[in-house]
Amino acid sequence: MTQRRGLGPASLAAALGLLLVIAPACRGGGASGPRPSTGAVPFIAVDPASASPTDRAIAKAQQALQANPADKQSRLDLANAFLQKVRETADPSLYVKARGLLDPLLKASPAEPGVLVAAGTLALAQHRFDDARSIGRRALAAAPDSEGALGVLVDADNELGRYDEALTTTQRMADVRPNLAALSRVSYARELRGDYPGAVEAMTEAVTAGGSDGGENVAYVEVLLGNLLLTTGDLDGARASYDAAESSFPGFAAAKAGRAQLDVALGRPADAAELLADVVKVQPLAQYAIAQGDALRAAGQSTAAQQAYDLVGVIGKLYAANGVNVDLELALFDADHHPGAASVAKARRALEARPSTLGHDVLAWNLFRAGGSSHLAEAAKQSAMALALGSRDPQERYHAAAIAFARGDRAGATADLQIVLAENPRFSAALAPEVADLAGRLGLSVPPPPSS
Numbered sequence: 001m002t003q004r005r006g007l008g009p010a011s012l013a014a015a016l017g018l019l020l021v022i023a024p025a026c027r028g029g030g031a032s033g034p035r036p037s038t039g040a041v042p043f044i045a046v047d048p049a050s051a052s053p054t055d056r057a058i059a060k061a062q063q064a065l066q067a068n069p070a071d072k073q074s075r076l077d078l079a080n081a082f083l084q085k086v087r088e089t090a091d092p093s094l095y096v097k098a099r100g101l102l103d104p105l106l107k108a109s110p111a112e113p114g115v116l117v118a119a120g121t122l123a124l125a126q127h128r129f130d131d132a133r134s135i136g137r138r139a140l141a142a143a144p145d146s147e148g149a150l151g152v153l154v155d156a157d158n159e160l161g162r163y164d165e166a167l168t169t170t171q172r173m174a175d176v177r178p179n180l181a182a183l184s185r186v187s188y189a190r191e192l193r194g195d196y197p198g199a200v201e202a203m204t205e206a207v208t209a210g211g212s213d214g215g216e217n218v219a220y221v222e223v224l225l226g227n228l229l230l231t232t233g234d235l236d237g238a239r240a241s242y243d244a245a246e247s248s249f250p251g252f253a254a255a256k257a258g259r260a261q262l263d264v265a266l267g268r269p270a271d272a273a274e275l276l277a278d279v280v281k282v283q284p285l286a287q288y289a290i291a292q293g294d295a296l297r298a299a300g301q302s303t304a305a306q307q308a309y310d311l312v313g314v315i316g317k318l319y320a321a322n323g324v325n326v327d328l329e330l331a332l333f334d335a336d337h338h339p340g341a342a343s344v345a346k347a348r349r350a351l352e353a354r355p356s357t358l359g360h361d362v363l364a365w366n367l368f369r370a371g372g373s374s375h376l377a378e379a380a381k382q383s384a385m386a387l388a389l390g391s392r393d394p395q396e397r398y399h400a401a402a403i404a405f406a407r408g409d410r411a412g413a414t415a416d417l418q419i420v421l422a423e424n425p426r427f428s429a430a431l432a433p434e435v436a437d438l439a440g441r442l443g444l445s446v447p448p449p450p451s452s
Contacts, residue, residue, distance in 0.1 A: 044062075054081055230261055269298035289312050328359055
């Protein structure tokens with residue numbers, strides 16, 4: 001499973017939403033203007049010895065709010081710091097705390113760009129994409145050149161399948177300021193359309209635009225660059241990018257997860273599982289637990305794999321309890337582990353709420369995995385919609401190849417699988433044996449793992 005298909009704050013819309021420059025300050029600051037409700041401020045414990053910039057930001061805002069709970073700027077600062085903290089700890093309860101801070105601010109200052117951008121970023125993180133789009137439009141009306149507002153709108157439109165609008169807004173964002181936030185979105189627009197060289201170029205520029213001071217946001221785009229390089233077969237480049245991410249933000253879980261993906265591509269699932277065990281301890285995200293289970297299963301450790309898979313359901317419930325819509329991500333997991341009518345129904349609901357290329361791919365794969373010839377025609381239709389922009393994503397292309405082969409379309413299956421074999425045939429530890437089996441049936445050869 002590729003990292004951009006993950007569950008929780010590592011999903012791309014949530015991640016890119018937080019790559020925006022921290023939401024602009026409330027005009028006027030302090031407690032001037034209409035005051036938000038001064039209900040209980042959701043404080044959290046912070047280690048006073050922590051050197052983390054995020055922890056320091058939380059401590060500073062909480063100290064200010066202890067003195068004056070109606071301080072609008074400190075409420076906004078604390079909400080933004082909580083959203084950043086989720087990225088670093090995968091604690092979704094901070095979403096609820098952030099919303100508790102932002103809702104009164106929205107009521108008191110419904111046209112304040114900084115508040116709207118933060119609220120839109122939260123909506124993206126919780127996969128409330130219709131809400132995010134509405135909030136993004138309001139933010140843009142209030143501040144037409146706000147890169148934060150533009151970014152929220154780009155991400156929401158991408159997740160809602162409004163790709164032409166997202167592309168137009170992405171270009172506008174890049175025109176306003178070609179920085180890390182804008183260039184990473186340019187990269188994603190190109191990736192969606194199968195332009196991996198262009199995606200790599202833009203993400204490389206995004207890393208450069210992030211500066212040499214490092215930090216979690218720079219580290220994250222370095223991981224995204226590593227993932228793109230891995231998909232295109234540049235394993236040495238991917239390794240260097242993951243190492244750079246670790247240097248930018250020491251202990252970064254996503255960088256270690258990237259190296260685990262690299263081990264899978266090299267045919268070393270046991271090494272990948274060992275890395276992912278540490279990752280899951282630091283950041284218990286479903287995407288990492290799934291990857292760990294897949295690697296353990298590929299390494300022949302079925303009992304340990306099942307324990308990792310069991311954790312996925314627990315994490316999913318935790319995110320749902322904290323307002324994150326996880327139907328689409330769990331439907332993709334269920335297609336391979338609990339296929340059937342219930343998973344197909346979940347995928348249909350998820351697609352209705354999130355009509356993206358990923359949504360079409362997840363429904364296609366669920367229909368295929370559910371079995372029965374009656375599902376194949378619809379699975380093929382949904383798969384074609386997933387690839388309509390020209391995606392070369394190995395996961396989506398493998399799904400399309402398997403569906404085409406089941407329908408007797410050997411030419412279509414061959415064309416799709418050749419893309420997988422040319423990009424990264426070991427994109428998934430769980431699906432690698434299926435890729436090899438289908439290649440054999442089509443008379444194709446799977447390239448051996450690189451020796452590097």
